[in-house]
Amino acid sequence: MLLFSILIGITLLLVVSSPLSTLAVNQTTSISNQAKSVIANSNRTDNKLILLSDLIKNRIDKAAAILELTSRLPETRGPPQMKLFSPASKGIPENADLAKRQTGREILSKYPDEFVSFLFLTPNGTVYLLEPFTRQQNLSTYDLSHRDYFKGVVQTNHTFLGNVITSVSSGRNQIQLAVPVFSLVESNQTASQIGVLSSGLNFKTFNEILQSLNLRSNERIVLLDSNGTKIADSDTKQISSLHSF
Structure with missing residues (x-):
């Protein structure tokens, strides 16, 4: 060979x-x-x-550009409503923080060849929301702090492409592309990382x-x-x- x-x-x-x-x-x-x-x-x-x-x-460059642009939207950069987090929902409920959730739905609808999922993680790796919502319901855990793509973004503050993993929402092999999300600030303030935005790339x-x-x-x-x-x-x-x- x-x-x-x-x-x-x-x-x-x-x-x-x-x-x-x-x-x-x-x-x-x-x-x-x-x-x-x-x-x-x-x-x-x-x-x-x-x-x-x-x-x-x-x-891959196209997918990264889409996620990076999405991470800069005001809807994405608004502070997560962590008081709405529910272990039973494995994140926030389906009808909570609709600005972020609707952004995810639009990304999946507009770019089906690029992405199969839209995930927002908190700075400690907890699932905030996942689209499609059925995937969030199927999660076996809401703690994804161990994933390489999450660690890569937190350590570098830059876009990171992970290795193949078994998805805890679908059970299928998947690779995640992830980008940091920074807070909205005034011109004289320093932005802080409020989360990690990640999408599963479409193997098809x-x-x-x-x-x-x-x-x-x-x-x-x-x-x-x-x-x-x-x-x-x-x-x-x-x-x-x-x-x-």
């Missing part, structure tokens, strides 16, 4: 495989003469990787991107996170497989 890998983002890898001798190549490291020779004779495959890496990077879109090229019968492209867990697959028969690489 011949493996080519391209680092396309914070935690994502593109891998192309074909049934030849085993060799791994990563563009962020030095490439051996043997690897250079293989790549030189594989321009067609290499071009596919470059094209796909650009397509996927652009989709990444599968469609990988399946958009006319691959040879001995080729397969797999999109992985930094742990080697599969996100998407060019092989339609392998999409549901949770195999790690």
